[in-house]
Amino acid sequence: xxxxxxxxxxxxxxxxxxxxxxxxxxxxxxxxxxxxxxxxxxxxxxxxxxxxxxxxxxxxxxxxxxxxxxxxxxxxxxxxxxxxxxxxxxxxxxxxxxxxxxxxxxxxxxxxxxxxxxxxxxxxxxxxxxxxxxxxxxxxxxxxxxxxxxxxxxxxxxxxxxxxxxxxxxxxxxxxxxxxxxxxxxxxxxxxxxxxxxxxxxxxxxxxxxxxxxxxxxxxxxxxxxxxxxxxxxxxxxxxxxxxxxxxxxxxxxxxxxxxxxxxxxxxxxxxxxxxxxxxxxxxxxxxxxxxxxxxxxxxxxxxxxxxxxxxxxxxxxxxxxxxxxxxxxxxxxxxxxxxxxxxxxxxxxxxxxxxxxxxxxxxxxxxxxxxxxxxxxxxxxxxxxxxxxxxxxxxxxxxxxxxxxxxxxxxxxxxxxxxxxxxxxxxxxxxxxxxxxxxxxxxxxxxxxxxxxxxxxxxxxxxxxxxxxxxxxxxxxxxxxxxxxxxxxxxxxxx
Amino acid sequence: xxxxxxxxxxxxxxxxxxxxxxxxxxxxxxxxxxxxxxxxxxxxxxxxxxxxxxxxxxxxxxxxxxxxxxxxxxxxxxxxxxxxxxxxxxxxxxxxxxxxxxxxxxxxxxxxxxxxxxxxxxxxxxxxxxxxxxxxxxxxxxxxxxxxxxxxxxxxxxxxxxxxxxxxxxxxxxxxxxxxxxxxxxxxxxxxxxxxxxxxxxxxxxxxxxxxxxxxxxxxxxxxx
Numbered sequence: 001x002x003x004x005x006x007x008x009x010x011x012x013x014x015x016x017x018x019x020x021x022x023x024x025x026x027x028x029x030x031x032x033x034x035x036x037x038x039x040x041x042x043x044x045x046x047x048x049x050x051x052x053x054x055x056x057x058x059x060x061x062x063x064x065x066x067x068x069x070x071x072x073x074x075x076x077x078x079x080x081x082x083x084x085x086x087x088x089x090x091x092x093x094x095x096x097x098x099x100x101x102x103x104x105x106x107x108x109x110x111x112x113x114x115x116x117x118x119x120x121x122x123x124x125x126x127x128x129x130x131x132x133x134x135x136x137x138x139x140x141x142x143x144x145x146x147x148x149x150x151x152x153x154x155x156x157x158x159x160x161x162x163x164x165x166x167x168x169x170x171x172x173x174x175x176x177x178x179x180x181x182x183x184x185x186x187x188x189x190x191x192x193x194x195x196x197x198x199x200x201x202x203x204x205x206x207x208x209x210x211x212x213x214x215x216x217x218x219x220x221x222x223x224x225x226x227x228x229x230x231x232x233x234x235x236x237x238x239x240x241x242x243x244x245x246x247x248x249x250x251x252x253x254x255x256x257x258x259x260x261x262x263x264x265x266x267x268x269x270x271x272x273x274x275x276x277x278x279x280x281x282x283x284x285x286x287x288x289x290x291x292x293x294x295x296x297x298x299x300x301x302x303x304x305x306x307x308x309x310x311x312x313x314x315x316x317x318x319x320x321x322x323x324x325x326x327x328x329x330x331x332x333x334x335x336x337x338x339x340x341x342x343x344x345x346x347x348x349x350x351x352x353x354x355x356x357x358x359x360x361x362x363x364x365x366x367x368x369x370x371x372x373x374x375x376x377x378x379x380x381x382x383x384x385x386x387x388x389x390x391x392x393x394x395x396x397x398x399x400x401x402x403x404x405x406x407x408x409x410x411x412x413x414x415x416x417x418x419x420x421x422x423x424x425x426x427x428x429x430x431x432x433x434x435x436x437x438x439x440x441x442x443x444x445x446x447x448x449x450x451x452x453x454x455x456x457x458x459x460x461x462x463x464x465x466x467x468x469x470x471x472x473x474x475x476x477x478x479x480x481x482x483x484x485x486x487x488x489x490x491x492x493x494x495x496x
Numbered sequence: 497x498x499x500x501x502x503x504x505x506x507x508x509x510x511x512x513x514x515x516x517x518x519x520x521x522x523x524x525x526x527x528x529x530x531x532x533x534x535x536x537x538x539x540x541x542x543x544x545x546x547x548x549x550x551x552x553x554x555x556x557x558x559x560x561x562x563x564x565x566x567x568x569x570x571x572x573x574x575x576x577x578x579x580x581x582x583x584x585x586x587x588x589x590x591x592x593x594x595x596x597x598x599x600x601x602x603x604x605x606x607x608x609x610x611x612x613x614x615x616x617x618x619x620x621x622x623x624x625x626x627x628x629x630x631x632x633x634x635x636x637x638x639x640x641x642x643x644x645x646x647x648x649x650x651x652x653x654x655x656x657x658x659x660x661x662x663x664x665x666x667x668x669x670x671x672x673x674x675x676x677x678x679x680x681x682x683x684x685x686x687x688x689x690x691x692x693x694x695x696x697x698x699x700x701x702x703x704x705x706x707x708x709x710x711x712x713x714x715x716x717x718x719x720x721x
Binding site: 276279280283284285286287288290291292294295298299312316 | 505507577
């Protein structure tokens with residue numbers, strides 16, 4: 001037993017001291033970080049694309065305005081294109097506009113680096129602004145309708161709009177291409193990307209470290225539980241795990257563990273008390289025998305004196321042997337090796353047998369025993385064990401009943417059980433002592449002497465036997481009025 | 497010497513009373529702590545034997561109460577528990593000695609005698625003048641001549657010698673030499689004193705027992721008057 005417990009403890013130690021506590025902490029941090037990283041990635045990407053979108057939209061709007069200005073100034077109609085010949089020098093127009101109309105210039109963004117280019121349907125450059133000098137803007141012949149796109153222009157990226165010029169017949173004669181350099185915007189976007197890419201791992205790492213320490217802090221109560229549990233042994237079973245401040249799962253864990261410890265301690269104390277009681281109960285008769293015989297042998301005595309003392313020793317020996325028998329019986333039942341042979345039996349027959357057995361002692365005190373409604377009751381029980389239970393309860397009833405009183409046995413049938421009630425009108429049991437009557441060596445009468453001849457084992461044997469057969473046993477009592485034992489036989493076994 | 501046994505187990509109380517009375521002790525029995533404590537506080541005992549596990553009031557509690565009342569009577573406790581803590585607990589409660597159940601009767605007797613010894617006494621022998629008595633063997637010597645006494649005579653002489661040079665009142669003698677069942681007619685003392693004087697004088701011890709008129713008796717160590 002002890003070895004097993006030791007082993008379990010060692011195993012527990014190996015598990016708890018090693019990586020598993022840290023791992024729980026790391027695991028929490030890891031999962032949390034993964035989830036957060038995912039979220040942050042989504043947020044960053046969204047922000048990036050939104051910013052990019054806004055930036056390009058601004059460029060596109062700018063270009064759009066530019067285009068409409070150019071079209072207005074150069075008198076080009078995109079739906080009623082009159083051919084390239086009618087077009088004034090677009091660059092000049094632009095510059096003129098700059099010079100002549102200062103009010104319009106104010107409205108404009110600094111578009112000093114705008115590039116304008118007119119191409120025909122095949123992409124041949126028909127006209128272009130001076131800012132382009134020898135360069136040519138890219139033309140995308142597959143494009144239909146107005147489109148905005150990025151393109152590479154002499155090593156720098158530009159935002160470019162391509163507006164188709166359609167003649168009266170609806171045929172695209174050529175395209176107006178306007179471009180503006182993206183330089184500043186690109187720097188912004190690039191920086192944003194850089195910041196995001198750099199900050200992402202930093203945030204994640206910081207988060208992991210933080211979460212890990214917070215997780216460690218929040219599972220610290222678990223370590224307290226472990227520390228307390230490790231220190232626990234037979235000697236300090238009264239120790240309890242300190243309860244955490246917050247009423248959370250750990251609080252519940254601690255209270256659950258404490259409740260478990262309560263039960264363990266209770267069982268342990270019971271066992272300890274039993275050992276102490278057993279040693280007291282066995283040592284006392286030995287002390288009596290030894291002392292009586294020692295005193296007897298010190299001097300020569302009268303025959304009568306010898307006889308009374310030897311008689312006394314014999315009764316004491318008988319009592320002791322009865323107690324040893326019952327203790328052995330109890331030990332055998334407790335080891336649970338005893339399997340009851342459950343059969344369907346007629347309860348009344350067993351009751352009669354047992355009543356017959358206790359009749360002499362009942363008659364001696366003029367106690368009458370009545371049995372009600374037991375004729376048809378079939379119960380599932382081990383016949384031998386049932387007899388023992390009934391005899392114990394009945395002989396107790398006789399023992400604690402006053403002369404000329406009545407012991408009533410009533411058998412009742414409820415929907416799912418058969419209840420056998422044995423009621424006496426004896427001295428009864430005080431309420432505060434009812435819970436302990438099934439404990440081994442417990443005697444309601446505190447003076448542990450043998451005035452009633454009881455050993456304090458009978459009812460614990462009864463309880464054990466009843467448990468083995470799944471018979472529920474309960475007790476009701478009122479001091480000085482009487483005691484009633486109820487045996488509840490389960491009905492489900494009756495057919496079996 | 498009068499003893500009180502507080503023990504709920506009648507078997508043990510019974511053989512203790514039998515055995516101790518044979519050793520010329522006057523023995524009273526109480527079967528529970530409460531009545532035991534009452535007896536211990538009312539009567540003057542030379543020693544208490546208390547079982548630890550007794551109903552109504554535990555042995556420990558009886559022990560404490562007796563000490564609280566300022567009673568220095570030697571206390572021996574009987575215990576079936578044999579853990580060190582129990583023993584320590586008992587001794588700390590004011591007991592002088594303990595003995596574990598089951599015990600040898602002779603050992604108990606020896607322990608009782610140790611507790612009854614006077615403070616500066618190393619062995620059990622008691623003496624007054626040329627008179628010496630041995631409570632273990634129940635022998636009385638006048639010089640080298642043995643005097644044969646009845647148990648009551650011996651108990652009376654033992655009590656007087658244990659309290660030599662002190663006046664023993666009749667009521668104290670009754671309390672210490674006879675048990676509780678004896679009615680307090682003290683004239684029985686005079687009868688036994690007469691028997692005792694006669695036997696001692698015949699053996700040559702002289703009139704060692706003096707009468708203090710109206711009070712009681714005294715044995716004086718010769719040379720101290």
